[in-house]
Amino acid sequence: MDHDHHPKTDVHTEEAVVHDVAAPGPTFVAFFFIVTLAALALFVGFSDGLGPWKLTANLAIACVQAGILAFYLMDLRQADKVTWLIAASGVFWTSLFFLFTLTDYLTRYLGVL
Amino acid sequence: MAANVNGPVAHHFNNMGQQLATVRMGMWMFMATEILFFGGAFCAYAVYRLMYPKDFEAGSAALNVGIASVNTFLLLFSSLTITLAIRAAYTSRTKALGRYLCLTTLLGVAFLGLKAREYHMDYEEGLIPNVSTLSPEAKEKHAARMAALAAEGDRLEAEAKTKSGSEAAELRERGIELKARAAQPPVAFNENVKVVLSHNKAFKGRPLDEQTYDVGTPSAANAHDYDPFKVQLFFMFYYSMTGLHVLHMIIGVGLLTWQYVLTRRGFFDHNARFVYIEVMSLYWHFVDMVWMFLMPLLYLTGPHTAGEAIEMFKKSVGMTGGH
């Protein structure tokens, strides 16, 4: 344990309580990208070109969309470390659940029966 | 920025900074929970999508992609407006804040309205497993098929009389089998979904049960041949996942309306209270995000065409008198 005897008053400092209100520019640019990607997703969905890769492509697009949304519209880019940690842990644990469960279904019949 | 923040500090906080940071953190944690919540459903979906890709694509082909596409854009725009709302709140422009909240609410309501219409159409088409009854069209199609089966059965038995020995026995067996099958009662959902899929031009699959049992030799395996029961499985996911999303939407719309009222009452004149708008916007963005993933997983996996989508949407909102 640390032994500096000066009280830490970290939680009491006036931290940046308001995200600096960037000029609406970035917001609109981000939004424009999101909408374009949505349109692209529809286009991919309606075309039969990609075949089995259609879903993969669309999910990739969705991830990009979500990223932009979180980063610019939800101001994650200005958020503090803890917020990042929380958001990351949510995604991380979900991916763990996916990883293990799907592993079961993909390896279930290896070496057994 | 922090300097000109004014507003009441709750009894148990020491200063505004602590209070705002806490509220914000709480909301982010709640969203981490939500990620896990939908993550669970998505994982279950993924498992079955891996098991039965063709059937899930068939199920997707039976959905109303027209409404879904329009809804996507509605939701995206609402995402923009709520962002503008929070920007307005930051700079304490309460008039603009009110406008944007109102706009967002309306977009949300529009989404829900269309969604309701979509569910209603699913109901009309009889796409609710174990609840729906045979749709008229499905009824006559099924009746015709069964009649054909029965006739074929009779023909085989008659033919059997002309033959002799094992050959005759074989024919008779087959005839009896076909007639027995013709006598079986239909599974309403399965027949309905076959009809709906037959309307989808882009979809070229045949139901496996007809493939295996029906008259004539099975045609060459098709990329989209599907098993109606697995399609039921898909629809269970469709209903539970969109249902959960709609539930979140309804809650969101409720909160938005409430905040709109508060705005009009001047609750947000203390600009420190922007944080409530902010967490609201986070929630709303999250709901939007979920839809971004539901769209490709549920609606866009199956074969569709843009024309069909437009057609469907027109039909949904009654611009054309059905087919």
Next chain:
Amino acid sequence: MAVDEVPIPKLDYTPQTIPEPEPTPEQARTRRNYLNHTTSVLSWLLTVDHKRIGLMYLVAVTVFFLFGGIAAGLVRVNLVSPHGAILELDQYNKAFTAHGTIMLFLFLIPVIPGVLGNFFVPMMIGAKDMAFPKLNLASFYVWAIGASFFLWQLIVGGLDPGWTLYPPYSTKYSHTNVLYAGLGIFITGFSSILTGLNIIATVHKMRCPGMSWGRMPLFIWAMYATSVIQLLATPVLAVTVTMAAVEKVFGVGIFDPTIGGDPILFQHMFWFYSHPAVYIMILPGMGVINEVLTCFSRKNIFGYQAVAWSSVGIALVGFLVWGHHMFLAGQGYYLGMVFAFLTMLVAVPSAIKVFNWTATLYGGSISFPAPMIHAIGFIVLFTIGGLTGLYLGTMGTDIHLHDTYFVIAHFHFTMVGGMMFAWQAGLHFWWPKMTGKMYSDFWSRLAAIVMITGFALTFLPQFVAGFQGMPRRYPNYPPEFQVYNILSTAGATIQGFGYLMPVFYLTASLFFGRAAGNNPWKATGLEWQVPSPPDAHNFKDIPEVYFGPYEYGVPDGLRLVADGHLGKKAVHANGAHTGAGVTNGS
């Protein structure tokens, strides 16, 4: 032994005040505290005071513990005879299901976070309240609503698929109220999420000056780890029950093999929550033990960092071991290996804790009031529980022990032998602070000993029965197992008496108990530096902390400190100098 010698920190500041003397009986009688500053019924039902909410949890949880206990009693009595002594088959199934669901969802999960967590997390970190007081109240009522669903399904005929609710039995073949129970689980789970969220926010944002992570009491660390699990695991259970409910309503479903569903998937989703859930149950208990052991051995915890981080370690790795419930369920062999390996890893932090606790006692000056006896009992019983867990986490040995009484015994050794005794320890430890009254020393010690004896007698024989292959959830069984069951039932009876005793002497202490005083145990936690019962807002001024939580190393801390042994003037042994007028009656 080799120890890292750290000198007692010298203070380089001058505290303003020396602590107030104990209040005179006069003051004690007249001062207003959180119990009596308002008295109307509504002021209790609608309170946002974390301490009152904690008390409401205490009452509710105790009631449900009695319900669950009655169900357990029925089960045990029935098993006296190989043919089933008193219950029909379906009645028995409903009895053990009621026992399981009530004890897990309505007692073990809410008990320590709900009562001690609510009450003491803010006080121990020097906060005036939880981060979200209203949310705190809401989560209590949400929990109450969920609980009422459990009660309702009990009233309208009970539930029989067992607390694990495995489909397809629960969704297709059980004619009992699975839907109500599912709803109950969903709602109580939601409450558990909110509580966890609240505690995390509180720990992050509400700590008083100087209360750095390295100076937090270990109970806070444990509660923090618990809350992380609650936050990230519970939603998956919620969605699982939702899907099961959809399946039951539509009658055709996601976990139903007849249309291509896979019942094993339910087990994955269920255990993704329910295995971490056992850590939700045990971690707070471990936290309590740290407080009690250090206090009654008058020592620093041995290896603060190790104990703190082992809590976090358990919380994290605990997420990745759920598959060891499914070795034989048809789960893939290779995935099973991964899970078995991680299970062995998660066993280590628990071992670390046990060793550290034992080492904490070394060189102490140990006294044995009721809380300490419970705590020692915890270590003894939890050790057995943890070690027998190794048999079940080892793939090979799990084959034979899976779903036998060995599992039952193991589970109860961790949950009852661990959690239940930690709860008793915590309750007896903080009771004087919560109520301001001291209970009977004799009866409390007697009760502790009776509980421990009864418990050991109940569950030790079940290990043998389990190794012989007696399956769980059997209303009747081959007679060769009868002797073990009779022993168990005898033990259960003793245990029952043990659990009833506190209800009486604690209640009695409210009326006849002597005033406890501010700090009866001479403990160092911040919560002990304020009068008992505390004021409505805990601290009049924000306390400041200057060094770690367990400075009992200073012989009889308070007095010597007051004599200026450390620094110039008074500071409590844990370095908290609470501001002026905390202790004077209003």
Next chain:
Amino acid sequence: MFAAIDLPTVLPPQASEFARQYDLLFYYITAVCVFGGGVVYALLTYCCFRFAKKEGVAPQRILGSTKLELIWTIVPLIFFLTFFVWGARLFDVAINPPQEAKDNEFFVFGKQWMWKVQHPTGERENNAMHIPVNRAMKVTGTSEDVIHDFGIPAFRSKFDVVPGRYTSAWYYPTKEGTYHLFCDQYCGQGHSQMVGKVHVLSQSDYADFLAGTYRRQNPDGSFPHPVDGSASWRGRKLFFKLNCISCHNKESSARAPSLEGIAGQERAVRDDAGKTINIKASDEYIALSIRVPTKHVRDGWKPIMPAFSTRQVGEQELRDLILYIKSLKPGDLPSRNEYTPAPVGGSVDADSLSQQQNPNPIPMPPQPKKEGGTK
């Protein structure tokens, strides 16, 4: 209720090769745990007494020791990992049957609430499994409704039986005897009745069992009727169903000759011409005297037996009857008013055997009252 408490052995019987390997690991873990727990308890006791509160003795100020932390992190971890490795290898053994086991594959169907066992040869039995000793065998199972679990403690073997899937285990039984068969996965009301017996037979006995003539001599020397699942057991059921028993019975009334031990014996009969001849009681003879009883009538008996045409007794049934009659040894014929056939599940012989063979029979629990029972 307390009348007969059988004092059990502490350890379950060890009746298969896997059980032997299993117990090795089990006792290894036990040894380690007893040692580790012992250390903790010893320290705990020492501290509690040595450092109990004394006047004037101040507690020491010990904050911890990185060295000790490392020791008690790493040492347990090493042991735990040995458990893991050994355990994983054992599990590997349990789920990977050798080729000869695969060639000898039994099948079990779990059903609320009974086990149906099918032998590689197609023989079927309920809640009982007769298997040969010293011969590897594989059991594959599936369920007709909910998840069950096919567990045999004596073999330390267990596997969940999941609807819509095939799961399996394999045994190499090493000790003859009768052992418990449990359903270990909760499956509803009758869960605790979903139990049975595993009979490990010598190779020759198992051959007899498949031939349908397997008899197990009880300790008291008496022979019970044929075992459930065998052909002659089916024959026995027919023997009652067709009311043969009303004349051919233990009491051997004046109406019909006893049939005990006639197989292969020379017998004096009157043919339809009325002259007495000697005929060896071959299968064909027995068949004929069921189809056309008046053809050869046993000396000294009236030709009153009704004929049983193929409509009443199919050829396969007839075969079962013959096997039963051939299997009858002196004193075997049931009494006229004996109750059979065996109730589904608890087969009569499984119990009557277990009464003598195994001191701890599965009791017949109270039957479920409400519906939802047998589907």
